Amino acid sequence: MKNIRLRPLVTAIFLTGCSTQAFAHLGLNLSVDIRSLTMGNAVTADPPGISAIHFNPAGLTKLKGLQTDVQGIIADFSVQREFSAPVGYNVFGYSDDPLICNDTADNPSNLCTDYKDSVSGDVEYASLYVPILKKVVDLGPGWPVLAPTGGVSYNPPGSKFTFATAAYAPMVAGFGAEDGNPGNYMGQQIAIERITYLSPSIAYQVNDELSIGASVGMSYNAMALKTDLRFPNEMIGVLRMIDESVCAPFRNNSNVITDLLLFGICNADEGMNPFGKFGKMEVSLEQSLSPSYNLGLMWEPTEEFGFGMVYQSSAKMRMKGKYFIDNANAPRELIKGLNSSATGQILAAILGFPGYIPPTESGLIAMDLEYPAHFQAGIKYKVLPDLQVNFDVGWTDFKAWEKFKFEFDRQISALKIAKLLSNNVTDQSLALPLGFKSPWSWGIGVEYSANDRLTLRAGYEPRASSIPDDKRNTMVPINNAQLYGLGLTYRFDEDTDIDLSAGYLRSKDNIPANTSSLANQTGVDNLLLNPYAGLNVKTKTDVIILGINYRTRW
Template identity: 75%
Template sequence: MKTIRLSPLLTGIILAGCSSYTFAQLGANLSVDLRALSMGNAVTADPPGVNAIHFNPAGLTKIQGLQTEQQIIVANFDIQREFSVPAGYNVFGYSDDPMVCHDGPEVSSDICTDFKGKVSGDVEYVSLFVPYLKKMVDLGEGLPLVAPTMGAAYNPPGSKATYATAIYAPLMAGFGQEDGSPANFMGQQVALERITYLSPSVGYEVNDQLSIGASVGMSYQAIAMKTDLRFPNELIGMLRMIDEVVCTPFKENSDIITDILLLGICNADEGMNPFGKFGQMQLSLEQNLSPSYNLGILWEPREDFSFGMVYQSAAKMRLKGKFHIDNAKAPQEMIKGLMTSPTGQILAAILGFPNYIPSSESGLVSMDFEYPAHFQAGITYKVMPDLQVNFDVGWTDYKVWDKFKFEFDRTLSALKIAKILSGNVTDSSLALPMGFKSPWNFGIGVEYSATDRLKLRAGYEPRTSAIPKDKRNTMVPINGAQLFGLGVGYRFDADTDLDLSIGFLRSKDQIPANTSSLANQTGVNNLLLNPYAGLNIKTDTKITILGLNYRTRW
């Protein structure tokens, strides 16, 4: 079993893929505030100190004088992915996929005689996109990282307004594997980051029962990915059959007649293979300033009851960056072969194929991206003087992630070929159909005051997946999940509090063969992001977060 440890300031929760990316509940709110984590994030009516900036800025009015907070969080991720062969597995009659087949070159059969059984592609380390270096950085397998987040709030004497700011990460994702991992075809390295580096906020006490608040978040947003490419597609399987069966008699003695009849395909030095690597793609996009805002209301009509509500706005961005594609020899040879035949040239012109495929292509890339809006409301009720229960419901507009469309600054040869099989591809753009949903979720938390100084907390938050079953994939191993939290709060004196919290999230998913168009669908039109066509997939994600929060009033 392999595990990785993530920094809370630099890393929040996995995963993604650019399709990935990105997503389900994406680990939202796992590294913003430790007290909230221990209460199942059910804190809208009971906002946690300075981090009320995020959960409900109206709660800032609970702060008196000057208050600072520092958090230290250590996160441990155990992310496992498993691939297996179902009965009848094949792509256009071929099943000798080296990823799942033990057969070596000495076995001439196109049908695998010795399947590997279960193949693992576990996450091995954290990958992050570093803004100033503008590149992905691996943090090392098993390397424990500890990093702080911080915030400050000030309520002037006699004022009804409280001002605050904090540094936190609403969303972070990063993972990677070494060369040769079966998981590399859906992201050898993936990173999705949103870091709020400045959040001027104000909470205003309207009266003894009602407070309102607002905050403006100035954030950095980045998406980056490095992935191997392969296309186990029926059409490519047919091209392999043509190369191995039809072309074999003409490999050494072709002439103008055979070139015309066979379109020049047989002149390729290397034939197409649905299980072969077609190349590698790297891209990174970012925006240094992405503003958003939070609006909150806190109503406390009685000492034993309060109601809170918060709206976190969407953030629309135009991300820009660079890309680099390395093309494998087989597709280059296919086009080269077509160009040796008059009929091949005519066919290529009709289909809009390029005249040649270079070994590599680089340039600029951009995309419209929207960080989704979120709404949450909740209550706090004291069942007994020493026991309070929090309950929240929330909704996130993940439906805006219907497609991720990448626009390149030039025509790409690979896209000119792929567009004949997908309406989501043009000569210079690629749209990944995500089809996300906007789910409702709830959380519940309990806090027991054992003494005047000691508080015990527990929370539970079941998380409904935002990803439809026909879009599940290995780049997003957090789908339907359960989050459990425990915490202890201790007051050293009237001005100093210490919170110790632990959270555990578990998400397991099964993607049976041919059920996801973003992972393992078979057929002719499965060209985009189906590198595991025809295979069964399982994911098992366990995340443990341990942290300490130190709060001081001056």
């Protein structure tokens, strides 16, 4: 491996709502503060400088006078995706999937005679959604993601109050690939971001041992997706069998009788294929102002021990945007053929099928989304005068993503078909059950003061996945992950510090065939999202993060 439809609308919207938001968990807290990352994000009892706005606003009372904090974070990543066929692979008796089969198109057999050992669909570059352009921008192969942040705090002389604000990115993630990449059926381009551009904060030192604080975050939230679509489904296999075995004798000899008996299906110029491309979909959603708040407490009864906790509220959003669908010819021909026959028209009317599927569809879309709440608590303890250990536990309410609901500005032909299979679908809305879970996680960090100027740090954070085992997929190339961090602080003088930090996140996942309903489930009920039905899927993700932080007091 190298490093670095029902109908298209229903599936692509599902991809957008479910997978891009789940992918956000991969980027959570990786771009807020590089010093915290090197401590395994175990900083609730000892929050770092002005970034305490996010990690524990009570920690702002540690900042005296007027202080500024500027940092730059660079992230480079590799996402590898591998597909292979298990023994006995087939979809309704067909296994000549060009994704994993070397057979030529003129091979008369429906079964593959020469499987590829494996197929790589690796991510090729990073992608970001640019608000002004309202589009996803690919950074190009080899280009890392850059996330500059900054903040300012002020503690009036003799006051117990500290005021602060900062701009930072609680969540940034995105990737892309060129046309023809095997991984494009679960996202050719994906981008999601939450950027806090203003965060007025206040902290109060109750006494020498206790501090409290609060911050209000005003954030921009966006997500975007472009994806190819295909549906290796048993019912699509039936349609292929009808096209190749039943309709073949009537191709050039159709008449009124055959049209009535076969519902006009054989009049289609192109037949359905479970391995064929069904189209392409682009979706973008954003909200310019998404407010939330953080509440923090810090208790330090001795110089050796401290305790801290923070609650980061949820943020309920009404995201709005646009969608665009490029429908492939085969499904359009199926509906066209169905409506060319009197019996086909009756059947379509009974089922509520559309009379026509256009080459392209576009319009406005909206969805209610809740950015999940988070709680974290931790301690710091000096086991030696120069050696401090931090330990945190945290919980994120990803169960709030149990169901997403999308609303459209018009009736969608795809939804007219999908509503036959689910009570969660109407002509203009789609509610998708996701079943996410709310995991607990922990992190540990060690800080050693080598001398008055130099401090060394190391941290570890095993990240528990919020995605159930039966929902894993290649668009979220992570299940469980490990985050490692190393860093140092050099004090130039009593008012100026420089942090140099590095982090490494890794994750491997194995999704055996028919184990995930969001990737490779087989059967007649996998229409919505299983582009790799029946295939074994493996993913491997590596993220390298480098950063520099400059802090000074005026």
